[in-house]
Amino acid sequence: MTRVISRHIGTFGSDRRAALLLVLLGVLLTGRVWLAEHPEHDPWAPLDLRDPPGWATEAKLLALRDDVRACRAVLDRSGIAHEALAPAGEGACRREDRTRLGDYPLAPDTPAVTCPASIALLMWQRDVLDPAAQASFGSPIARIEHLGAYACRRLYGRDSGPWSEHATANAIDIAGFVLEDGTRISVLRDWEGESAKARFLRSVRDGACDSFATVLSPDYNAAHADHLHLDMSPRWRGVCR
Helix, strand or coil: CHHHHHHHHHHHHHHHHHHHHHHHHHHHHHHHHHHHHCHHHCCCCCCCCCCCCCCCHHHHHHHCCCCHHHHHHHHHHCCCCEEEECCECCHHHCECCEEEECCCCEECCCCCECHHHHHHHHHHHHHHHHHHHHHHHCCCEEEEEEEECCCCCEHHHCCCCCECHHHHCCEEEEEEEEECCCCEEEHHHHCCCCCHHHHHHHHHHHHHCCCCCEEECCCCCHHHCCCEEEECCCCCCCEEC
């Protein structure tokens, strides 16, 4: 009798294990199908800028900071018009990665920046700037005004110390925006207060932190009173002020 009971218990245990394995297999298969339909959440799926931002997007962006070839492959895969320029400069200001976006509303021109900075600009425009402009003013952005990207200098123009990210065009300084309806928004004039323009500027500053490694605004110090400094520094992450 004891042997019969033990046999039934063993059979029941085996059935439970088999059922559990089938459930786990179903979950895995469902998960793979879901990830295939949502590649923005899949850490192994190639980054495509046409996908919405997802759980894996930030890690994929960070991985591009030291891989120019992979970064430009993302631009190609995403159908982004761009030009890969020849290296230029010398010493600490040598620019091996000079990528110029072909269709981006920078003014007065579209300077060559690094490929990771190019991708960060694209995502900032799509996910932050355009939605914020529509929400705040009901008009899309026509121009993004900048003060420059490349400058062969050290931080704050000092004679010694670390080199600025501008020395390799891994940064850009944004001075303001012009909407399609003609509205002009200036970091220097409109940052302070609680106007719609001030709220817009702080919103797009905060939103830039999702794409760029470093974001500095007038809240950081007086040296940034007239612009937003955006860069893709590989040295740090999380400076957003």
